[in-house]
Amino acid sequence: MAGSEVKAVSRRRFLGEVTRTACGVALLGLGVGLYARSAASLPAEAIRPPGALDEEKFLGACIRCGLCVRDCPFDTLRLAELGEQVANGSPYFIAREIPCEMCPDIPCVKACPTGALDHELTNIDDARMGLAVVVDQENCIAFQGLRCEVCFNICPVRGKAITLELRHNLRSGKHALFIPEVHADACTGCGKCEKACILEEAAIKVLPLHLARGKLGKHYRLGWEEKRQAGGSLVAPDREHQYNLPEGMRYDYEGRGLIIDEAAPASPYADDPLETLKRGQEGL
Amino acid sequence: MRAGQYAGHDAVVSKGWWAAHKWLLLRRVSQLGILGLFLLGPWFGVWIVEGSLASSLTLEWLPLTDPYLLLQMLLSGGRPMQVAWIGAAIVVVFYLLVGGRAYCAWVCPVNIITDAAAWLNRRLGFKSTANFSRSTRYWILALTLLLALLTGSLAWELVNPVSSVYRALVFGIGSAWLLLVALFLFDAFVSRRGWCGHLCPVGAFYSLLGKASVVRISAVARARCNDCMDCFEVCPEPQVIRPALKGEASGAGPLILSPNCTNCGRCIDVCSKDVFRIDTRFNNSTNNQFLHKTEVAP
Ligand code: SF4
Ligand code: SF4
Ligand code: SF4
Ligand code: SF4
Ligand code: SF4
Numbered sequence: 001m002a003g004s005e006v007k008a009v010s011r012r013r014f015l016g017e018v019t020r021t022a023c024g025v026a027l028l029g030l031g032v033g034l035y036a037r038s039a040a041s042l043p044a045e046a047i048r049p050p051g052a053l054d055e056e057k058f059l060g061a062c063i064r065c066g067l068c069v070r071d072c073p074f075d076t077l078r079l080a081e082l083g084e085q086v087a088n089g090s091p092y093f094i095a096r097e098i099p100c101e102m103c104p105d106i107p108c109v110k111a112c113p114t115g116a117l118d119h120e121l122t123n124i125d126d127a128r129m130g131l132a133v134v135v136d137q138e139n140c141i142a143f144q145g146l147r148c149e150v151c152f153n154i155c156p157v158r159g160k161a162i163t164l165e166l167r168h169n170l171r172s173g174k175h176a177l178f179i180p181e182v183h184a185d186a187c188t189g190c191g192k193c194e195k196a197c198i199l200e201e202a203a204i205k206v207l208p209l210h211l212a213r214g215k216l217g218k219h220y221r222l223g224w225e226e227k228r229q230a231g232g233s234l235v236a237p238d239r240e241h242q243y244n245l246p247e248g249m250r251y252d253y254e255g256r257g258l259i260i261d262e263a264a265p266a267s268p269y270a271d272d273p274l275e276t277l278k279r280g281q282e283g284l
Numbered sequence: 285m286r287a288g289q290y291a292g293h294d295a296v297v298s299k300g301w302w303a304a305h306k307w308l309l310l311r312r313v314s315q316l317g318i319l320g321l322f323l324l325g326p327w328f329g330v331w332i333v334e335g336s337l338a339s340s341l342t343l344e345w346l347p348l349t350d351p352y353l354l355l356q357m358l359l360s361g362g363r364p365m366q367v368a369w370i371g372a373a374i375v376v377v378f379y380l381l382v383g384g385r386a387y388c389a390w391v392c393p394v395n396i397i398t399d400a401a402a403w404l405n406r407r408l409g410f411k412s413t414a415n416f417s418r419s420t421r422y423w424i425l426a427l428t429l430l431l432a433l434l435t436g437s438l439a440w441e442l443v444n445p446v447s448s449v450y451r452a453l454v455f456g457i458g459s460a461w462l463l464l465v466a467l468f469l470f471d472a473f474v475s476r477r478g479w480c481g482h483l484c485p486v487g488a489f490y491s492l493l494g495k496a497s498v499v500r501i502s503a504v505a506r507a508r509c510n511d512c513m514d515c516f517e518v519c520p521e522p523q524v525i526r527p528a529l530k531g532e533a534s535g536a537g538p539l540i541l542s543p544n545c546t547n548c549g550r551c552i553d554v555c556s557k558d559v560f561r562i563d564t565r566f567n568n569s570t571n572n573q574f575l576h577k578t579e580v581a582p
Contacts, residue, residue: 017417025423033431036439059437061362063353064447065339066455070325079451081458088442089338089451113339113349113368114357 043085044207046092047191049077050100050127051109051117055208062116064089071111074101095191095206100129102156102190125157130189131212132161132182132204140203145169145177151193151204152180160186162193180204184213291406291517292554299556307549314390322454337391337450339371347371352489353447356440359432376493382547384494388480388487388520389548393453394446397464398480399520401471406517410473418481418523418544421488428485445479446486477520491543501545501552502563503528503538509559515551525551529559537568 042048042055049068052058068091069077076098080086091108093100102124109117121127132151137143142164152162162180169175182204191206206212227233243251250259295304302309322340324330334341339349349371354364379387388395428440441447445463452460471478480487503509506529515529516522524542531537552560 021417021420021423025420025427028424029427029431032427032439032443033435036431036435036437036442039442040437056436057361060360060432061357061364063338063350063357063368063438064441064451065335065349066451067335067339067341069455070331070334079455081452081460082448082463083459087437088448111334111341112365113347113371114362114364116362119365 039085039087042087042092042208044211045094045096045205046080046086047095047100047130047189047206047208049091049093049108049117050102050106050124050129050188051112051119051121052129053116053118055210058116059087059090061114062090062112063114064091065113066091067111067113068108068117071107073103073107074098076100077108093191095130095194096202097195099191099195100127100188101192102127102188125186125188127188127190128209130191130206130208131184132187132189132191132193132206133212134180134182134204135207136203139199139201140180141198142178142180145171145175147178148198149178149180150196150198154192154196156190156192157186157188161188291514294512294514294556295554297556299558304553307553311390311548312396315393315396318391319393319450319453326454326456336447336454338447339368346374348375351376351493352486353438353441355489356429356432356438359429360436360438379490379493380497382494382499383497383545384490384492384543385487385546386494386497386499387490388484389546392446392486393450394464394467394484395480397468398471398477401468402477402520404472405476408472410476415475416478416482418521420482421484422492424483425485425488425492440485444486446484481520495543496565497543498565499547500563500565501528501540501547501549501560502567503540503559504561504563505557505559506530506532506538508557510557512556514554514556515560518550518554520548520550521545539563539565539568541565541568 040055040059048055048058049072053061064079066079066089069079076093077091078093080088080090080092082088086092104124106121106124106127109119109121112119134140140148142148149164152158152164155162160183162182164178165181167177167179169177189206189209193204194202194206197204245251245258248261250261251257252259292304321333321342322336324332325334332343334344337350338353339347341347347367347370349364349368351372354368354372357364428444431439445460445467448460449464452458467479471480475482503525509529515525519525521542521544524540524545527536527542528538528540547562549560549562552558552562
């Protein structure tokens with residue numbers, strides 16, 4: 001009898017202890033789990049190394065060994081420390097500090113033992129670490145009509161990722177603006193433009209793709225693209241577009257747009273104000 | 285241990301200081317040596333070992349990968365490269381041979397901190413107040429694996445002090461120092477051997493890994509034990525000693541078979557009667573002829 005009582009007590013004690021431990025551990029798990037969720041959002045200025053998988057997959061694949069960091073000859077990459085906004089121990093770089101020099105042999109990717117940096121990436125020009133965006137057109141001096149082009153010139157895929165688009169300078173009336181324009185099909189997101197931008201705070205910044213890119217609705221079709229793909233107009237016969245224009249107006253499809261015929265009076269107002277008021281009331 | 289004496293005093297008297305600290309010193313050489321190998325590169329540009337304990341490349345040839353991290357990664361959906369598999373396989377085989385928690389005693393940097401904290405705790409004669417069950421670490425181990433599965437990321441690595449501290453040491457000191465201090469204070473004043481002995485999931489993983497390991501500590505000459513309790517005092521996992529040391533009556537062999545023994549060899553050091561030695565799992569006979577005939581102390 002006494003023996004079974006002792007047994008019951010010790011069983012109760014055991015169960016109590018197990019429950020206590022389980023509860024404590026569950027709380028710990030909850031804490032870490034929530035922290036993991038908040039740590040999964042990367043600050044916009046932190047760029048992952050070339051070949052990095054999508055952020056979510058990356059966090060499940062990178063064991064935070066730092067081999068990529070060690071093999072980067074330019075000390076671009078660093079490992080996040082505890083308390084930083086980037087997931088503890090994961091590699092990243094900040095373009096404005098040290099951008100990626102786009103090594104042709106991509107040693108960082110080669111060093112990665114886990115595939116968190118995708119070994120399929122063999123041509124560094126195919127890397128998409130992020131996308132450069134001219135974020136501040138009001139401070140980029142090219143938009144003021146001054147010649148800068150520093151970002152254009154420093155770009156490792158020069159002339160492809162950033163092009164200079166000529167625009168009429170409305171202010172002076174006779175000069176051109178050389179506007180830097182970034183093309184996502186060539187920009188690797190290396191960040192050299194952001195690093196080189198002459199402003200105190202860069203007007204061109206490399207952003208992670210999910211921030212930098214817009215997305216067209218699925219239902220949206222671009223007529224000319226569809227036409228090219230189909231090898232001809234999808235609306236056959238291609239009828240000429242009809243506009244119901246006010247009298248005395250024409251529409252020029254070739255670029256001039258809406259044209260007011262010379263014959264029409266230059267001003268809708270007649271010389272005699274009374275005439276103006278009477279207009280359109282002839283039938284009365 | 286007599287009153288007023290520190291554990292190991294008798295051993296120092298009978299064997300001399302060096303012999304009474306042999307395994308401790310070897311262990312520190314190993315721990316600091318491994319850390320030093322990692323630091324040779326960044327500090328002096330001598331790249332013998334690259335990376336960290338998570339995954340490293342020695343002499344650009346030998347890959348080593350932490351199997352615990354690889355497991356977390358697999359659960360969170362990662363697909364490692366072949367080199368990571370090879371690296372993990374080498375590590376697994378190694379610890380299958382030398383005892384899983386040899387990692388704790390001979391490699392892990394936290395061990396130096398928790399040993400120091402335990403020493404201070406002993407010196408101050410603190411009784412630990414917060415008591416966890418020693419099995420808590422297996423719960424936490426399970427939790428870390430579950431978290432990897434549920435969050436699809438290496439969630440535990442966000443907070444894991446063991447890897448954070450090593451990274452901080454090898455890649456430049458950051459706020460992970462705070463973790464070191466916190467671990468020290470916790471072990472010194474809150475719960476003696478609280479972290480390594482009760483909570484650390486890395487240690488738990490390696491103890492499971494070394495469950496059938498070949499190298500074991502043996503209380504071969506347990507007949508000579510004079511109950512000074514010094515080994516219990518210094519052992520980070522004292523509960524593992526009793527079955528081997530006191531098990532003769534119940535027919536248990538002299539091998540310490542618990543996978544939680546870290547094979548640190550500190551018990552060998554502090555025993556003035558030379559009860560312990562390093563042995564293999566295959567040598568667990570209860571009547572060791574050799575010892576009984578020639579070595580039993582008068
Ligand atoms: S491509 Fe070169 S510079 Fe860029 S992160 Fe990799 S190793 Fe560093
Ligand atoms: S080498 Fe791969 S696994 Fe290691 S830190 Fe870099 S990305 Fe992560
Ligand atoms: S370097 Fe900066 S200021 Fe100059 S054109 Fe590029 S974005 Fe504008
Ligand atoms: S128990 Fe954990 S912290 Fe302690 S020595 Fe082992 S791995 Fe390191
Ligand atoms: S039994 Fe001996 S070797 Fe094992 S952990 Fe304790 S002191 Fe170290």
